[in-house]
Amino acid sequence: MSQKQRMLAGDLYTADDPEIAADAARAAAWMARYNASLAWDAADRHALLAEGLGQVGEGAVVRPPFHCDYGTNIHLGARVFLNFGCVILDVVRVEIGAGAQIGPGVQILTADHPRDPVLRARGLEYGRPxxxxxxxxxxxxxxxxxxxxxxxxxxxxxxxxxxxxxxxGITVMGNPARPRVR
Structure with a gap:
C-alpha cells in the first residue's frame, strides 16, 4: 500500500510522503483562493467550495476563513453551515449531515498519533473518521x-x-463533553 492508501484506510502512515505532500499543497492553494472569497457572490463561492471538497450539498455554506488538510475527504450534506474560522483535519473521511450548524472556531480533528513514543518519533500518524x-x-x-x-x-x-x-437528540457540554443534567 502507498502511504496515501494507508492514510485513507486509517493505518499508520507518514505525512511527508511526496503524494500526500502534493495533495496538501493543492489544498493550501485552494484554501488561499477560498479564504479570499468572502465578498464573492454566494453561488460563485459555493462553486469554489465544491471544487475543493469531496462533496458539497445544495445550499451548504462555509464562511471563510476555513482550514483543512486536504478537503477531498470532507463531505457536506445539503444546507450545512460552518461559521468563520472552522478547522477540519481531514486525513480520513468527515461526514456532516444535512442541516448541521457549526459555530465559529470549531475544530473537527480526524488526525491522531500513536501513544507509543517510538512510533511518534518516527513521524507516524493515523486518522479516525x-x-x-x-x-x-x-x-x-x-x-x-x-x-x-x-x-x-x-x-x-x-x-x-x-x-x-x-x-x-442528546445535548452534551464541558471538557470532556457529558450529557446535560436537567
Whole structure:
C-alpha cells in the first residue's frame, strides 16, 4: 500500500510522503483562493467550495476563513453551515449531515498519533473518521476528536471537547463533553 492508501484506510502512515505532500499543497492553494472569497457572490463561492471538497450539498455554506488538510475527504450534506474560522483535519473521511450548524472556531480533528513514543518519533500518524448527523448544532469553539460520531439532532455546547460518541437528540457540554443534567 502507498502511504496515501494507508492514510485513507486509517493505518499508520507518514505525512511527508511526496503524494500526500502534493495533495496538501493543492489544498493550501485552494484554501488561499477560498479564504479570499468572502465578498464573492454566494453561488460563485459555493462553486469554489465544491471544487475543493469531496462533496458539497445544495445550499451548504462555509464562511471563510476555513482550514483543512486536504478537503477531498470532507463531505457536506445539503444546507450545512460552518461559521468563520472552522478547522477540519481531514486525513480520513468527515461526514456532516444535512442541516448541521457549526459555530465559529470549531475544530473537527480526524488526525491522531500513536501513544507509543517510538512510533511518534518516527513521524507516524493515523486518522479516525468523524460522522456528524443531520440537524446537529455545534457551539462555537468546540473540539470534535478523532473517531467520534454525533447522532442526528444532537447539540454540542460551546467550548466542549467531544471525546466519545454522542447519541441522537442528546445535548452534551464541558471538557470532556457529558450529557446535560436537567
Amino acid at each position: 468523524i460522522r456528524i448527523g443531520a440537524n446537529v448544532w455545534i457551539g462555537g469553539g468546540a473540539l470534535i476528536l478523532p473517531g467520534v460520531t454525533i447522532g442526528e439532532d444532537a447539540i454540542i455546547g460551546a467550548g466542549s471537547v467531544v471525546t466519545r460518541d454522542v447519541p441522537p
